[in-house]
Structures are given as C-alpha cells and as structure tokens.
Amino acid sequence: xxxxxxxxxxxxxxxxxxxxxxxxxxxxxxxxxxxxxxxxxxxxxxxxxxxxxxxxxxxxxxxxxxxxxxxxxxxxxxxxxxxxxxxxxxxxxxxxxxxxxxxxxxxxxxxxxxxxxxxxxxxxxxxxxxxxxxxxxxxxxxxxxxxxxxxxxxxxxxxxxxxxxxxxxxxxxxxxxxxxxxxxxxxxxx
Amino acid sequence: xxxxxxxxxxxxxxxxxxxxxxxxxxxxxxxxxxxxxxxxxxxxxxxxxxxxxxxxxxxxxxxxxxxxxxxxxxxxxxxxxxxxxxxxxxxxxxxxxxxxxxxxxxxxxxxxxxxxxxxxxxxxxxxxxxxxxxxxxxxxxxxxxxxxxxxxxxxxxxxxxxxxxxxxxxxxxxxxxxxxxxxxxxxxxx
Numbered sequence: 001x002x003x004x005x006x007x008x009x010x011x012x013x014x015x016x017x018x019x020x021x022x023x024x025x026x027x028x029x030x031x032x033x034x035x036x037x038x039x040x041x042x043x044x045x046x047x048x049x050x051x052x053x054x055x056x057x058x059x060x061x062x063x064x065x066x067x068x069x070x071x072x073x074x075x076x077x078x079x080x081x082x083x084x085x086x087x088x089x090x091x092x093x094x095x096x097x098x099x100x101x102x103x104x105x106x107x108x109x110x111x112x113x114x115x116x117x118x119x120x121x122x123x124x125x126x127x128x129x130x131x132x133x134x135x136x137x138x139x140x141x142x143x144x145x146x147x148x149x150x151x152x153x154x155x156x157x158x159x160x161x162x163x164x165x166x167x168x169x170x171x172x173x174x175x176x177x178x179x180x181x182x183x184x185x186x187x188x189x190x
Numbered sequence: 191x192x193x194x195x196x197x198x199x200x201x202x203x204x205x206x207x208x209x210x211x212x213x214x215x216x217x218x219x220x221x222x223x224x225x226x227x228x229x230x231x232x233x234x235x236x237x238x239x240x241x242x243x244x245x246x247x248x249x250x251x252x253x254x255x256x257x258x259x260x261x262x263x264x265x266x267x268x269x270x271x272x273x274x275x276x277x278x279x280x281x282x283x284x285x286x287x288x289x290x291x292x293x294x295x296x297x298x299x300x301x302x303x304x305x306x307x308x309x310x311x312x313x314x315x316x317x318x319x320x321x322x323x324x325x326x327x328x329x330x331x332x333x334x335x336x337x338x339x340x341x342x343x344x345x346x347x348x349x350x351x352x353x354x355x356x357x358x359x360x361x362x363x364x365x366x367x368x369x370x371x372x373x374x375x376x377x378x379x380x
Contacts, residue, residue, distance in 0.1 A: 027198025031297060042305050044265055049237040050255060068255040079269060080244055080336040084310025115232050 024093050024128045024135065027175045028078065034173040035082075041088055041178055043080030049073050075112045075125075082178055086121035089112065093128045099154035100127050102147065110147070113140045122181060126167065129157065137166035137180050212317045214283050214325065218268065224363040225272075226370055231368055233270030239263050260306045265302045266313075272368055276311035278303065283318045289344040290317050292337065300337070303330045312371060316357065319347065326354035328369050 028045065035041040054067040076090035090113075092104050105125075113123040123140035138155075141164040146155055165180040218235065225231040244257040266280040280303075282294050295315075303313040313330035328345075332353040336345055355370040 006351075036305075039305070042302070042309055042311075047237040047239040047261075048242070050240065050258075052238070063260055065255065065258040065260070068217070068240075068258060070253055071237075081276040081278075081309045081311045083308060084276070086274070086311075088270040088271075112232070115226075115229070116271060118229075119232055119271045121232075121271045148362075 016035045022091075022093055024091050024126070025071060027169070028091055028126070030178075031175045031177070032078075032080075033174040035056065035178065041080060041082035041087070043078060045078050046073075046075070053134045063155055072106060072108075075107055082122075082181065086116065086119075088121050089124045089180070091126040091128075093130050094129050097129065097131050097152075097157070100129075100160070101154045102152060110143075114144060117141065124181075126175075126177060127160065127164075129160075132157075135167040135175065136160040136168075137165040137167055137177050140183075212281075212283055214365075216314075217359070218281055218316070218367075221363040221365045221367070222268075222270075225368065229270035230269060232278070233268060235268050236265070256366065261298060262298075263373050265296055266299055272312075272371065274364065276309075277371070278306045278311050279314045279316060281318075283310070283315040283320050286344075287321050287347070289346040290319075290350070291344045292342060304334060307331065310337070314371075316365075316367060317350065317354075322347075324360075325357040325365065326350040327367050328354040328358055333378075337347050 025179050032041075032043045032045070049071040050068045051071055052068045054065070055063055056066050057063045068100070076088055078090065079088045080087070081087065089142060090105065090109060092100070115123075116123040117140050125136065125138050125140075125143060126171060127138065127166055128135040136159055142159075143155070146152065146159055146163075167175050167177055167180070169175060215235070222231075222233045222235070225233060233350065237260040239350065240258045241261055242255055242258045244255070245253055246255045246256050266278055268280065269276070269278045280295065280299060282290070284290050284294060303315075306313040307330050315328050315330075315333060316325065317328065318325040328350055332337050332349075333345070336349055336353075357367055357370070360364060
C-alpha cells in the first residue's frame with residue numbers, strides 16, 4: 001500500500017515522522033538544496049497536499065492544526081526551473097527486484113507529466129530499486145512509449161537499464177540527476 | 191497580521207475553513223482550472239506547507255493528521271508552465287487604499303522570485319486592493335526596480351497603475367492573467 005511521502009506505519013497505529021522511510025526523498029532534498037545554493041537550478045519538493053478540518057489559534061504566532069487529512073496529489077512532487085526550462089518529476093522507491101509496479105503512481109500524475117511535456121517542459125521519473133541499490137532516471141517520453149494503451153501493470157528493470165540513465169550517489173551533489181537531463185536535452189537540440 | 195492562505199480568525203479561537211477569506215485565491219484556482227481544462231497552461235497552487243507531528247491510521251484508507259503546524263513558505267504559492275515558459279507568482283490581497291505593504295510577503299519569497307527570473311522564468315505578483323476592487327499584475331523586474339535596497343516599506347498604488355497591468359474579472363476565464371504575460375513576453379522577444 002501507498003503511504004503519503006514515504007511514511008512508515010508503526011504497529012501502534014501512529015506514524016513516526018522522525019524516522020522517515022524514503023531515503024530517495026532525502027537524497028533529492030539535499031541535491032536540490034545544493035542546486036539552489038550553487039545557483040544551478042531552482043527545484044523544490046511540493047508540500048504534502050492535505051485538507052485542513054480544524055485549526056486552533058493559541059496566540060498570534062502559534063497556530064496548530066488539530067485535524068487534517070491527506071489528499072491524493074494531482075501533480076508530481078517536484079518541479080522547478082533549470083536553464084530556463086520547466087522541470088517536473090516524481091520520485092518512487094520499489095522493493096521489487098524485477099520491475100517497477102505502475103500502481104505506485106496515480107493515473108493523474110502520469111497524465112500531469114504528459115501534459116507538462118506537451119507544453120514544452122521536461123518530465124521524468126526517478127525510480128530506486130531499493131533491494132538492488134540502483135536508481136534510474138526515465139524520461140516521460142520513454143515511459144509513455146512503454147505504457148501505451150495503459151494495459152501494462154509494471155515497467156521491467158530491463159527497460160530502465162535500456163532506456164533510462166542510472167544515477168550514481170556522490171558526495172556533492174548527492175544525486176546529480178540534472179547532469180543527465182543536460183545530456184539528453186543537448187541531444188534533442190541537435 | 192498574516193493568516194496562512196487567507197484564513198479568518200474567529201472569536202472562539204477556531205478557524206472556519208468553510209468561510210474562506212481570500213476571494214482572489216478562489217478566482218485564481220478557477221482560472222487555473224480553466225487553463226488546464228482547455229490545455230492552455232499547467233499551473234497549480236502549491237499545497238500549504240506544514241510540519242506534521244502526529245498521524246493516526248484508523249484503517250487502510252483512512253489516515254488522519256492529529257497534530258501539525260504551519261511552516262513559513264520558502265517559495266511562492268503558484269507555479270507551472272505556459273507555452274514552454276516557467277511561470278512563478280504569488281497572489282496577495284490588501285485592504286489598504288493607497289499602497290501594498292511589503293510586510294505581506296516574506297523576504298525569501300522575494301528572493302525566490304528573483305532567482306526564478308535569473309534562471310529564465312517569468313515571475314510576478316498579483317495584488318488585489320480589496321477596498322478599491324482593483325487587481326494588478328506586476329512583473330518581478332518592476333518590483334525589484336522599486337524596492338531596490340530593501341528600505342521600502344510598501345509599493346504605492348500609483349506604481350501599480352503606472353507599471354502594472356490591471357486584471358479585469360470576466361466569466362471564463364475568471365481572471366485571465368496569462369493574457370498580459372503573453373503581451374509582455376512578446377514585447378521582450380522583439
């Protein structure tokens with residue numbers, strides 16, 4: 001099942017936000033921070049979409065949300081600008097060793113990526129096969145070509161190896177995905 | 191004082207989300223929906239940034255946030271893509287009849303807009319003078335020129351009238367701000 005933003009369910013029914021499950025998300029947050037600090041790109045993770053039901057204002061600067069619920073996201077989690085280009089992507093982890101289950105992404109997120117690319121933006125997915133310790137970047141154009149009519153249930157690892165770019169971890173930036181975007185984008189310009 | 195996303199404080203210390211204060215936000219949401227439905231642009235309001243402290247998972251599909259707090263936003267509220275261009279803006283209402291107080295915007299939101307424009311994006315503010323029933327679009331370049339060294343406390347109405355574009359309400363789309371972006375963008379291209 002999908003928990004919002006890599007939350008871990010604990011047995012006592014309460015989620016511990018201090019102990020977050022999604023390492024890929026942390027890698028990307030640190031990387032985006034590096035890009036911003038070095039004025040390379042301005043890319044942020046969007047806040048988790050929620051519906052707020054009840055807020056308590058204790059004082060002027062002290063408001064607490066007492067009841068809220070998670071919303072299904074309409075868009076991907078990450079967007080921003082790089083060299084004048086609109087960048088849009090989502091990041092997913094899977095424990096599968098053989099394929100990436102498409103059930104991990106909402107249909108309207110795929111529709112969103114399609115729409116972004118149609119409007120001249122750069123759309124892609126970053127997928128980590130946790131058990132294999134491999135992270136891939138796969139452009140929306142390649143994903144679209146694979147899923148075609150929507151009857152596919154998953155994208156096999158072999159397709160990521162063939163069409164995607166493998167992202168290596170390094171010190172700074174931790175997961176330099178823009179390096180590959182640049183390469184692919186220059187290809188298109190020629 | 192600033193309540194996040196146009197909330198209204200009620201005397202009993204509880205905020206009523208059904209009775210939202212910011213009409214401009216509604217106008218923009220409806221407009222962006224129109225742009226998306228007609229495949230003109232893909233622009234969304236970002237979710238309100240919060241820090242979640244406690245979540246209760248009642249069942250598989252039923253998770254409730256029991257405690258969370260508002261975070262100061264690092265970016266503007268709206269971004270997306272229009273004709274291949276990255277678009278980024280914030281929307282503010284003021285009850286002042288003479289000027290827009292800069293205290294209404296966080297400093298890092300201004301810094302964010304500056305950074306966006308430096309990277310080749312289109313950045314602006316949409317400001318509504320509620321009492322005057324006038325809504326303006328003012329490009330970041332003009333805002334920057336006015337605030338200069340940061341000693342300004344507000345932007346006078348006259349500056350909006352001189353440098354900004356007045357946005358008229360209409361049926362569909364309700365607040366067609368992209369019309370003016372197009373005009374200004376074409377000017378720059380020449």
